[in-house]
Amino acid sequence: MLVVSNPVYLIHFSLFLLKPFLGHVALHRMSIFNFFSRPVKGNDDQPPVKDQFRALKNLLPFFKMVWQTSQGLTLASIILRLSRAALPLSMLYVGKLIIDKVIWHVNNNTDNLSDLYLLVGIEMALVVASELLSRAIILADSLLGDKFSNASSVQLIKHAATLDLWQFEDPTFYDKLERARRQTVGRVMLISQVMSQFQDVITILFLAGGLVAYNPWLLLLLVVAVIPSFIGESYFNERSYSLSRSWTPERRELDYLRFIGASDETAKEIKIFDLSDFLADRFKRLSDRYYETNKKLTIQRAAWGSALSFLGTAAYYGAYVFIILQAVATIITIGSLTFLAGSFNQMRNILQGVMSRFSQIAEGALYLQDLFDFLAIRPNVPFDKKGLPVPQPIQQGFTFENVGFKYLNSERWALRHVSFHLNAGEKLALVGENGAGKTTLVKLLARLYEPVEGRILLDGIDIRVYDISQLRREIGVIFQDYVKFQMNVSENIAVGRIDAREDKPRIETSAQKSLADAVIAKFPDKYGQMLGKRFSKGVELSGGEWQKIALARAYMGNAQLLILDEPTSALDARAENEVFLRFAELIEGRTAVLISHRFSTVRMADRIMLLEGGELKELGSHEELLALDGKYAELFNLQARGYV
Secondary structure, rough: OOOHHHHHHHHHHHHHHHHHHHHHHHHHOHHHHHHHHHOOHHHHHHHHHHHHHHHHHHHHHHHHHHHHHOOHHHHHHHHHHHHHHHHHHHHHHHHHHHHHHHHHHHHHHOOOOOHHHHHHHHHHHHHHHHHHHHHHHHHHHHHHHHHHHHHHHHHHHHHHHHHHHHHOOOOHHHHHHHHHHHHHOOHHHHHHHHHHHHHHHHHHHHHHHHHHOOOOHHHHHHHHHHHHHHHHHHHHHHHHHHHHHHOOHHHHHHHHHHHHHHHOOOOOHHHHHOOHHHHHHHHHHHHHHHHHHHHHHHHHHHHHHHHHHHHHHHHHHHHHHHHHHHOOOOOOOOOHHHHHEEEHHHHHHHHHHHHHHHHHHHHHHHHHHHHHHHHHEEEEEEEOOOEEEEEEEEOOEEEEEEEEEEOOOOOOOOOOEEEEEEEOOOOOEEEOOOOHHHHHHHHOOOOOOOOOOOEEOOOOOOOHOEEEEEEEHHHEEEEEEEEEOOEEEEHHHHHHHHHHOOOHHHHOOOOOOHHOOHHHHHOOOHHEEEEEOOOOOOOOOOOOHHHHHHHHHHOOOOEEEEEEOOOOOOOOHHHHHHHHHHHHHHOOOOEEEOOOOOOHHOOOOOOOEEEOOEEEEEEEEEEHHHHOOOHHHHHHHHHHHHOO
């Protein structure tokens, strides 16, 4: 009798009866799910059902982010949902009163229907209020979702900027980045789902109160009606998550194939090499594999979902028959019949929605872990502003002491045992064959990489001690693979010192120094001209024209060290020589590192360093290295013969 009279004990008792059933689900050993144990790609490390509950801990930091995004919209959504949560029970109860009142008027043959009209008016007001609140909730959730998506994307961009360059060269890191990027948009729905869950739980409490007042056994039937579907949803959600996670590299490849197959950047090669069929077939093979794997899971989910939902339907109609029999026996009124049937049906639908949505929320919380995992990644090079200020000006220069570096997952040293001193105000040229370590050296100098061995000093102090942000502002670098930003001319140049993007005279002066002003003069919108073909009214530049725009970036900052890593490779010999002569003239008194394969250009440097196999082989002036008659002399004479 204690169980029957107390709904709390009733629920505990029903869960006790179902405990073995639930326990087997967690272990994936339920006989009903034996069919589900067939492997799906990537399910070897599939998280158990309990991990879905464990993943719910991600909701707290998630909603902390949501709250920080907009406190006003978050509060508005909560208050609106609380207001709407009580309306379903209110409307059902008013409906009960209307039916009972109609029957009373019929039985008593009365003409005064004012009380009936009042009830209808109240129900209409409740319906209108429910509709208005629903629309207000949708509006608040939509605005909050958009703001969160924007805010989390900004957070992702800013965090990525703090990470090490080598991390972006690691495929595993890229998988994490790709999954995190998807969460900035894909988890917007999670906000609405959790809020709706909160609202529905409040509604269920109201409806449960109404059912308990009549018969607590109806709650047990509700549990039987919804738990099987909940178990099935939980199981398939985790399999879906495991499949999606394990296919991250393949999805990245699909995105890449989709991009290169239809892009202005690859159109020439696609046409000239007739690659369209090759790319389309490769995309189709990979996408078909994913489709077939996902299809099996989808079919299983649909089949078992239908079977399990039938149990819920049978339980509902069992309760419906029970209520009808009570009405026939005049234990309850017709109005109470409609109230109980409506309450049970609504509560069953809402509870089923809560259970199903719980699985979706748990799945979303699992995916949220991808975002938090990425945000938890920390660089080896700490991105903070607590170090020493960079000397103004640099007095002694940079010193490499037995520096060695090798890339992730590589046994070969990109640089090894490199020791030299770069004097303040000196012009140093780096030469060597491809793969000799020239670009690696300048990336170490700019502290984009951290030495695996040895150290780099600035004015006798390890560069790791200096404020990294200020250090990078004092080092201007233009790489060979510079970015062609799909922005206007002014912005393309200003990226060299982005905090000076509104300084038009500085931008124009930088363009003049790089000889880009002659290119810009031909544009109808001058410095406002959009570059690249991705956006409206954009124009494409030749390789040499792009390089002059990129070189202008080097002049934007007042960096004490300038590094040019073969940025003029698209220029002919005469144009490159002109650029470097102008460069040498404009950076008088500053330190510079030049990388070029043209020996006619590097000979203007104060000293030339020859790298071979990642090791420093020769170092001296052009004349000294020719007199040494070593590798530099061999390469110089070999190139000189090509001009004879």
